[in-house]
Amino acid sequence: MKGPFIASASERLAVVATLSTFEDLVKAIGGDHVKVASIASPKFDPHFIEPKPSDVLKVKRAKVFAHAGLDLELWRGPLLDAAGNREMFPGAPGELDLSQGVSLLEIPTRPLSRAAGDIHLYGNPHYWQQPDNVRTMAQAIAGKLSAVDPAHQDAYRANMREFIQRLDRKIAEWRAKLEPYRGRELVGYHREFSYLMAFAGLRMSEFLEPKPGIPPTPQHLQFIERYIAERKISAILQSSYFPRQAARAVAKRTGAKVGILCQNVRELPACSDYTAMMDYNVSQLVGVLHN
Numbered sequence: 001m002k003g004p005f006i007a008s009a010s011e012r013l014a015v016v017a018t019l020s021t022f023e024d025l026v027k028a029i030g031g032d033h034v035k036v037a038s039i040a041s042p043k044f045d046p047h048f049i050e051p052k053p054s055d056v057l058k059v060k061r062a063k064v065f066a067h068a069g070l071d072l073e074l075w076r077g078p079l080l081d082a083a084g085n086r087e088m089f090p091g092a093p094g095e096l097d098l099s100q101g102v103s104l105l106e107i108p109t110r111p112l113s114r115a116a117g118d119i120h121l122y123g124n125p126h127y128w129q130q131p132d133n134v135r136t137m138a139q140a141i142a143g144k145l146s147a148v149d150p151a152h153q154d155a156y157r158a159n160m161r162e163f164i165q166r167l168d169r170k171i172a173e174w175r176a177k178l179e180p181y182r183g184r185e186l187v188g189y190h191r192e193f194s195y196l197m198a199f200a201g202l203r204m205s206e207f208l209e210p211k212p213g214i215p216p217t218p219q220h221l222q223f224i225e226r227y228i229a230e231r232k233i234s235a236i237l238q239s240s241y242f243p244r245q246a247a248r249a250v251a252k253r254t255g256a257k258v259g260i261l262c263q264n265v266r267e268l269p270a271c272s273d274y275t276a277m278m279d280y281n282v283s284q285l286v287g288v289l290h291n
Contacts, residue, residue, distance in 0.1 A: 047072065135167065184202055188204050
């Protein structure tokens with residue numbers, strides 16, 4: 001007997017993703033058999049999203065709910081409660097927690113307090129910026145789509161294999177482009193690119209935010225300027241949705257370049273899908289690192 005969460009073979013599987021990057025990955029694996037929507041606009045910081053009534057309706061009608069897990073989307077719980085679709089709740093058949101099985105960075109090793117800023121309790125949640133993690137995510141997506149829509153599982157598995165083959169070729173290309181700069185140090189705005197730095201073999205220890213989630217202060221920016229000068233750091237990196245005034249001011253006083261990266265698919269026009277986003281980010285890194 002077909003369970004209540006099994007999709008009908010005659011209609012496309014309705015999937016809701018919290019982020020545009022997850023929407024893109026589900027589309028790549030699901031192909032013509034899925035209908036995917038996302039909640040958070042990539043034009044804004046994904047930590048601070050206010051879902052709309054239309055988003056509640058999307059989740060109410062969905063068969064699969066794909067999200068980052070951990071504590072990136074603190075708005076996720078209230079959204080699920082408002083939708084009332086119990087098949088999407090944590091541990092339910094329609095939930096797809098994409099953090100499962102990925103290698104996490106910056107997992108806290110000591111008790112935390114609000115004095116430390118907006119520290120994530122379970123580790124840095126921006127793990128899709130490490131392309132090796134996306135292999136695991138693609139496998140999880142294919143597994144969940146196959147479980148909920150077994151009529152099309154062969155297509156999902158085939159799409160996953162094709163996607164991973166393309167991804168592996170691009171990973172080799174990206175690593176080759178970044179290899180000449182391995183070991184270089186950069187300054188960030190927020191800790192959203194730790195995984196990209198690990199993938200690229202780059203270092204990032206200091207940020208324009210004095211603490212995560214705390215806007216730059218004049219005193220801290222003076223420290224950053226001294227730090228850049230002492231370490232001969234060539235660039236400051238940040239997502240497009242953060243204010244750029246602080247980075248530009250520090251760059252003007254130190255001679256550092258400012259690199260604007262994409263955290264999520266469609267954040268900028270050049271980042272139309274996951275591969276295009278990584279192509280763009282790698283190109284930006286090479287541009288600010290090349291002397």
